[in-house]
Amino acid sequence: MSALLHVDKISKHFGGFVALDGITLEVQPGERLGLIGPNGSGKSTLVNCICGTLQNESGSVQFDGRKMDGLSAHQRTHRGVARSFQLPRPFHSMTLADNLRVPMLYTVHTRTGPLHADNIDARCAELLQMVGLANKARQWPRDLTQVEMRKLELARAMAAEPKLLIADESMAGLSHSEIDDILALLIELNKAGITIILIEHIMSAVMSFSQRLAVLVSGKKIADGKPEDVVRDPEVVRAYIGQ
Amino acid sequence: MNNTMFAVAATAVAIAVLAFAHALGVDYFYFAGYTILQFIVLSTAWNILGGYCGYVNFGTAAFFAMGAYSSVFIHKLYPLPIPFLIVIGAIVSGIVGFGMGYLTLRLRGAFFSIATLAMAVVLQTLVVNWDYVGGSRGAYVIHPENLEFGALSVHYIEYLFVLMLALAVLALVTARTIERSQLGYGFATIRDDELAAESCGVPTLRLKLIATTLSGAFMGMAGAPFPYYIGYLQPQSAFALDYAVNSIAMPMIGGTTSWVGPLVGTIVLGSAQQYATVTISSAVNLLIVGLMLVGFVIIAPNGLIGLVQKRFRRQP
Numbered sequence: 001m002s003a004l005l006h007v008d009k010i011s012k013h014f015g016g017f018v019a020l021d022g023i024t025l026e027v028q029p030g031e032r033l034g035l036i037g038p039n040g041s042g043k044s045t046l047v048n049c050i051c052g053t054l055q056n057e058s059g060s061v062q063f064d065g066r067k068m069d070g071l072s073a074h075q076r077t078h079r080g081v082a083r084s085f086q087l088p089r090p091f092h093s094m095t096l097a098d099n100l101r102v103p104m105l106y107t108v109h110t111r112t113g114p115l116h117a118d119n120i121d122a123r124c125a126e127l128l129q130m131v132g133l134a135n136k137a138r139q140w141p142r143d144l145t146q147v148e149m150r151k152l153e154l155a156r157a158m159a160a161e162p163k164l165l166i167a168d169e170s171m172a173g174l175s176h177s178e179i180d181d182i183l184a185l186l187i188e189l190n191k192a193g194i195t196i197i198l199i200e201h202i203m204s205a206v207m208s209f210s211q212r213l214a215v216l217v218s219g220k221k222i223a224d225g226k227p228e229d230v231v232r233d234p235e236v237v238r239a240y241i242g243q
Numbered sequence: 244m245n246n247t248m249f250a251v252a253a254t255a256v257a258i259a260v261l262a263f264a265h266a267l268g269v270d271y272f273y274f275a276g277y278t279i280l281q282f283i284v285l286s287t288a289w290n291i292l293g294g295y296c297g298y299v300n301f302g303t304a305a306f307f308a309m310g311a312y313s314s315v316f317i318h319k320l321y322p323l324p325i326p327f328l329i330v331i332g333a334i335v336s337g338i339v340g341f342g343m344g345y346l347t348l349r350l351r352g353a354f355f356s357i358a359t360l361a362m363a364v365v366l367q368t369l370v371v372n373w374d375y376v377g378g379s380r381g382a383y384v385i386h387p388e389n390l391e392f393g394a395l396s397v398h399y400i401e402y403l404f405v406l407m408l409a410l411a412v413l414a415l416v417t418a419r420t421i422e423r424s425q426l427g428y429g430f431a432t433i434r435d436d437e438l439a440a441e442s443c444g445v446p447t448l449r450l451k452l453i454a455t456t457l458s459g460a461f462m463g464m465a466g467a468p469f470p471y472y473i474g475y476l477q478p479q480s481a482f483a484l485d486y487a488v489n490s491i492a493m494p495m496i497g498g499t500t501s502w503v504g505p506l507v508g509t510i511v512l513g514s515a516q517q518y519a520t521v522t523i524s525s526a527v528n529l530l531i532v533g534l535m536l537v538g539f540v541i542i543a544p545n546g547l548i549g550l551v552q553k554r555f556r557r558q559p
Contacts, residue, residue, distance in 0.1 A: 051442060072448075073441035082442070089439040091432050093500065102432055105425045107444030160444055 002065065004029040004195050005050070005081075005164055010059030012045055012219075019045040021219040022059065027164070027197060032190050034210030034227065035199045038239060042219040043199050044086060047166050051083050052076040064163065077103070078110050082162030086169045088149040090141035096152060097124045097137040103160035111161075123159070131155045131185060147178040154185065158194075165189065166197045171205055179205050207231070215239070246420050253412045261408060265401075273404040277472060279513035280407040281465050285486065286493035286505035287414040288461030291421065292454045293491065294499030297434030302343070302359035303490040305366045306336045306459045308481035310466025315376045315476055318384050325406055325468050332467030333460040339366075340459020344452045351437075360487075367482040381477030384470040403472050407465075414461050418502040421457075430454060462490075485528065489513075492532045496539050498546025507547050511535075 005027040012020040020042050027033050037043050048054040050061055052073035061068045068076055082103075091099050104120050128134045131151035136143070144152060150170050157165055167186060171179045183205055190196050200206045206213065206227070213227040217239040223230045230236055244252070264272050285303060292298050310332030317323055317331060347358040371379045389396045421427050429450045432440035437447050470476040489512070497508025512535060519527045543550040 053438065053441070072446075073438075074444045074446045077442055077444040085439065085442075089436045091435040091439065093431055093435055094428075098428070102428055102440070102445065103443040105428055106446075109425075110444070156443065 003027060003062075004031075004064060005197075006062040007046075007050065008060050008062065010046075010049055010056035010061060012042075012049055012054060012056050018219050020049065020056070023216070023219070023221050024059075025214060025221065025224070027195055029163075029195055030190070030193060031195055032187075032209055032211045033195075033197045034206040034213045035197055035216065036201070036203075036206055036213065037216035040218075041216040043216055044168060045219075046216065047083060047168050047197075047199065050076075050166065051081055074106070077107050077160055077162075080161075080163035081166070082157040082160045082164070083166040084150070084153040084157045084168060084170050086172070088141075088153045090144075090149065090152055090156075092141055095138050095140060096128060096133060096144075097121075099141065099152060099156055100124045100127055100159040103156060107160040127155045127159055130158075130188075132181075147174050147181065150174065150182060151185070154182070154189075158189065162194065164195045164197070166199070168199045169201065170198075171200060171202055183209055203231075246416070246423070249419055250412075250416045253416055257408045257412050261405060264404065270398065270400055273398070273400040275517040277400070277404050277407050278517065279509060280404070280411045281469070282489055282493060282513050283411040283506060283509045284407070284414045284465040285462055285490040286497075286509050287411075287418050287502065288458045288465070289490040290494040290499055290502075290505045291418060291430075291461070292458040294494050294504065295421065295427065295430035295434065296451060296454045298348075298451070298454070299356045299491065300359045300455075300458065301356050301487050301491070302363040303462055304482045304484065304486040305359075305363035306339060306462030307466035307469070307486050308370065308478070309336045309339050309366065310463030311469040311476055311481045312370055312376050312466075313463070314467045314470050315382045315384060318470065319375065319382070325403075325471060329406070329410065329464050329467040332463040334463075336463020336466070337456045337460035339463075340455040340457075341452060343459070344455030348448065348451045348455070363482060363487070367478055370482075371478050377477070379478060381475055381480075382470070383475050385474065386471045399471075403468055406468055410461075410464055414464075415502055415506060417457070417461070418505075422502055426450065426453070488529065488532055489516075492536050494546070496535055496546055498548025500545075501548055504546050504548045511547070 003026040007023060007025040009022045009024050010020055011022055023046060035043055045054065049056040052071055063079055063081060068079065091102065101120055101124060104115060104123060109115060125134065128137050131154060133148060133151060141149065141152065154170060171182050179202060186196055186198065186209065198206065198209055210227050212225065213230040214221055215223040215230060215236050222239065223233045223236050264276060285307065289300060289303055292300050313332050313335040314328040317328055343359065343362055347355055350358055370376065376382055386399050388399060390399055390402050429445050432443065432445050433447055433450060440447050493508035493512050494505040496512055497506065498504030512532065515531055516528045519531055539546065
């Protein structure tokens with residue numbers, strides 16, 4: 001089976017700082033990949049390069065068999081890559097339902113042709129139901145709690161009907177029960193056929209979620225494999241705990 | 244109300260206004276009304292970029308002047324009826340808007356605003372040094388007193404008033420249509436968060452270019468009949484700061500998120516200015532703008548529309 005996402009030796013510099021140094025990463029269709037690394041190791045930069053927010057300087061990113069280099073973020077979203085942001089970035093002036101309407105109008109629209117208004121409304125309701133925010137459809141993001149904001153972020157990413165979902169620290173700052181909530185949601189999405197990359201610091205969450213684990217340290221990938229093997233890898237232990 | 248219905252309603256209101264003006268039979272009403280209508284077009288056009296997308300344009304005067312000076316140019320070259328000049332003004336200013344957007348939209352916030360201000364200065368310098376359209380001396384555009392449509396003889400100022408009334412209707416209908424369309428949703432996402440908009444699949448650069456082009460084109464339309472209204476056009480009056488300041492202040496006072504805002508803001512502020520011009524002095528205009536802006540920022544940061552909405556329902 002060919003990989004859904006194939007990141008081939010990509011590099012990214014910020015001035016003299018090497019943020020990504022020849023990263024290679026493959027993700028198979030339907031896989032749940034955990035991506036971990038200390039702060040500043042390049043996780044978010046990698047996500048930004050995959051999603052088109054930043055452009056990699058060398059190497060290439062292939063998605064679904066096609067090259068994505070040089071495409072802007074919205075074009076990559078149209079191809080089927082969706083992301084949630086580390087800090088939730090809802091559209092503040094719109095209700096929750098309208099927040100979800102945007103990806104449908106601008107992404108699903110371009111793939112399937114014009115959608116009927118009723119279909120959009122139904123799909124909005126369905127997504128809000130899925131994340132447990134159905135009764136808040138007409139409220140504004142400012143009325144939400146932190147965990148609800150994360151759920152809205154995931155729901156909006158899902159509204160674009162992606163093949164690959166990249167969840168960038170969707171659980172940071174949440175309580176245990178809230179983390180379980182989000183995890184259950186992500187696993188449910190994965191069962192529905194969506195490939196997921198989870199970027200997270202909370203190890204218990206990453207370990208229970210991931211089928212495979214990749215570790216970034218200082219812009220390099222130092223480990224990639226079964227979660228239980230990776231966390232025992234001496235190099236990973238050294239990077240996290242020190243010698 | 245759907246868009247066609249709204250267009251019909253807006254036209255009906257415009258005809259009522261015209262009938263009232265005609266019954267009144269005072270030329271001054273046309274003169275004052277023309278200015279207010281012109282600012283309805285300008286502030287609505289400004290609001291397409293400034294209110295819907297959140298990009299504050301300080302260069303309104305430049306787009307307005309491009310419209311006015313393309314009319315002067317055509318007038319000298321080969322005089323055409325004003326409706327044609329309006330179309331030409333729209334095209335010229337639309338192109339300037341597109342170019343400005345392409346060059347400056349990678350800038351955000353205050354940097355974008357400064358760039359638009361700089362563009363206005365550059366264009367003014369060009370016009371000042373362009374002899375064909377009068378340079379710094381200015382240009383006279385003499386219009387006949389009456390206009391003959393077959394047996395019908397119309398005062399020229401009434402004719403200009405009707406044209407501006409039609410433009411105001413067109414601008415308001417366009418703004419309202421945008422607001423309720425897919426484009427309107429896209430504009431709002433740009434105002435809220437561009438990064439998130441891109442990740443939702445919104446082609447932000449393309450939408451911003453549509454906004455700068457449309458906004459510029461409407462400002463050019465408002466400027467095209469201006470030389471015929473004023474009779475003598477010089478760079479200082481066409482590029483006057485009043486246009487930039489008023490077309491920002493009017494939507495702010497009315498409310499920037501809806502087409503109603505610029506309309507209400509212009510009627511309130513524009514009428515106050517016209518009243519002050521007659522009773523006190525035209526120099527008081529900017530003082531009025533300043534005081535009203537300060538007042539509204541304190542009392543109603545979301546404009547009159549925001550104030551009304553807050554009163555009638557729970558609002559974000």
